[in-house]
Amino acid sequence: MRGFLGMVAVALALTGPVLASPDFWKFEWPDTDFSRTSVENWVEILSGGPPKDGIPAISDPTFLRAGDETRIAPNEPVMTLEMPGAEPRAYPVRYLTWHEIVNDTVGGVPVAVTFCPLCNSGITFDRRVRGRVLTFGVSGKLRNSDMIMYDRETQSWWQQAMGEGIVGEMTGAELDMLPTWMESWAEFTARNPDGLVMNEPDYNRDYGRNPYRGYDSSTRPFLYSGELPPHGIPALERVVRVGDRAWPLTRFGAVTEITEAGVTISWAPGQASALDAGRIERGRDVGSIRVRDARGRDVPHDVMFAFAFHAFWPDGTWMLPN
Template structure:
């Protein structure tokens, strides 16, 4: 795990410069013998940095167990979860207290193989369909970062994937896009109130301090971790949250003030009651950053992401900022 408070800025700068200086994939070939580095859309290998842990050093979870929400007594109501609701199936909550330490959960819901992902460094939490080109992929954490965002890999071809955009960037699946499914972050209390018969992911059998945030005070920092790209325009703080739908971004500060915004064919609601997972040492004590729901004109949930502004600008440099 990347324990940011324990690393000095000077050490990070030296580390990043050393990594960028050897900007080619040769140093990774022994660890990734099955990855086709010749098939890549990465124009500058210096953008990909070693984040600290090695391949699978942050262990993804496959086939998690679930328990009824009424029997879960250890998770405080304010703690955030990623909610997945598939028609005809029991709604499922994936607590960020687990995803912070594992980053990827490979699951199957109603016959649909999904990957629930969370990159703490970008606050990006998205759910993808794991089916692609006749294969069911299983994802792991590569230990690499690009624009401070997690680089995932699939165990079938060892292709590398950019989590924030769900796109293959190296290997057999270079240029392929995963299908993003509707899911959203909300508090565990909000999930329980709406889904009293729902299920919540059970605590993994791993030695991790679940419920603790190893990125203390990160979302009030002025600079992202291991990021050297441009800062966002319009004087938007780098680690301000924005709601991304496609290539548009709505600042959460605007949504918090309005509480409901209807434009571009969408209705975006902000509701109080969800703790930040990247604020205080104890996740449940994090400040209230609110819950976002994005729906279309027919009231259907729309795939989206609540990410940091710097990450949106890095991956969508020509994106549209939905300002007042």
């Protein structure tokens, strides 16, 4: 294991991973109501290394016109958000890798663009829930290797992969997923030559470098001790999750479109893995996914690692070839 993960692994080997418990975490989180929780096994929650806000979320980002952006390679992944009444926006994964959450407002809708590198989970949520607009940060905690977010308004904890409150006042609340997708910068600019792209944040980070070099070629996930996926599916194989169904990406390549369970999933080459080579643009081609319904409308989905799908949807349906 190399890069950032290697350094964290050494630190944890020396100190031991910090196990979560209400009694322990309440000192770090005095304003979180630990009496409300859906977590049954606190051993699932670990410190990922950085403390609360050690990975700084971005709020109110600035944007450039796509034609003015010269730093992003054509094959680098971006998260695309196309909202009615708003100009298309691209959130480069080169920034999300280091910040994991972007709080933004698009077309009057408060959104949280999120990316958990350890699960390859990229989801955009509506930040409005239970009559409030929430602002999200990175807790520094992991559950089944997935980022636990928190909201600054109630200090509740949220599971990023599920968009669900798991600790605190917002336990049981669910964020609405918005139909966004990950594609190459070239794909975004070809469709939206005058679109907007998030500007480089004002932090001292080596943007474009992958601190998780070689991660998606590993045999086991980082800080994960749960069950491995069934059907012989490798833990870090990418799957397309739509609701509680998962389609392995190995079904695509020779086939570029699959229509099943009321959705059409299309795959196109040209997007680099953000979790492979030391520089994102040098990552192997994993392609881009788009999911639409029978009327051609974009459907909320996630392209995540198989182990994470199995951890959070243990009774989910695996859409395997016949």
